[in-house]
Amino acid sequence: MANLQKIIAFIISVVLLTPLVQGFGVTSAYWDTNPLNLHPGEEKIVELGLQNMAGGDDINLLAKITEGADIATLVSEDRYPVPFGSKDVMVKVLIKLPQDAVPGEMLTAAVSFTQVADKSNGEMIQMVSGVGKKIPILVVSDQAEEAQASNSYLGKAGWSTILIIALVMLTVILLGFLLIRKRTNSS
Numbered sequence: 001m002a003n004l005q006k007i008i009a010f011i012i013s014v015v016l017l018t019p020l021v022q023g024f025g026v027t028s029a030y031w032d033t034n035p036l037n038l039h040p041g042e043e044k045i046v047e048l049g050l051q052n053m054a055g056g057d058d059i060n061l062l063a064k065i066t067e068g069a070d071i072a073t074l075v076s077e078d079r080y081p082v083p084f085g086s087k088d089v090m091v092k093v094l095i096k097l098p099q100d101a102v103p104g105e106m107l108t109a110a111v112s113f114t115q116v117a118d119k120s121n122g123e124m125i126q127m128v129s130g131v132g133k134k135i136p137i138l139v140v141s142d143q144a145e146e147a148q149a150s151n152s153y154l155g156k157a158g159w160s161t162i163l164i165i166a167l168v169m170l171t172v173i174l175l176g177f178l179l180i181r182k183r184t185n186s187s
Contacts, residue, residue, distance in 0.1 A: 024115070025051045026111075039139070042096075043096035046135055055084065060082070062116050067134070071097060072135070079116065095135065097137070
């Protein structure tokens with residue numbers, strides 16, 4: 001019984017003394033409200049950024065496509081060393097839509113990153129963690145993109161700007177008309 005208590009106490013102390021701070025993460029230029037827009041049959045390389053800002057140790061991460069493997073592939077290797085303090089280790093993912101993708105459809109590709117245990121330091125028990133990143137993909141058509149571009153132009157310029165320009169043009173025309181009329185009446 002005493003040996004069992006010692007073993008349990010040892011396991012608990014090992015778990016409690018193991019550093020649990022993991023400061024690595026993944027960044028992306030795309031999220032739910034800002035998806036990657038692609039046409040059917042189009043392909044694009046998307047970059048995900050790996051960061052290791054806390055914990056004090058260099059880490060190695062293993063990348064794996066966990067969702068959307070039919071449209072996403074890792075461009076380079078699947079293992080990434082991420083030194084402590086780095087925030088710019090880039091992972092390239094090729095997104096390639098099939099020709100029969102339906103405009104308006106929302107697709108998702110996901111990449112998970114799992115920390116690879118470092119066997120060189122001789123520890124028997126190591127805690128590793130992982131993170132993932134989803135890349136939302138909106139299938140767009142040429143017509144939808146043109147409509148969005150024209151709407152965004154009006155949204156950026158604003159109706160007030162268009163109204164001001166129209167009023168300035170109307171004023172110039174009226175002044176020109178009055179000057180011409182004044183010259184013809186005085187001659």
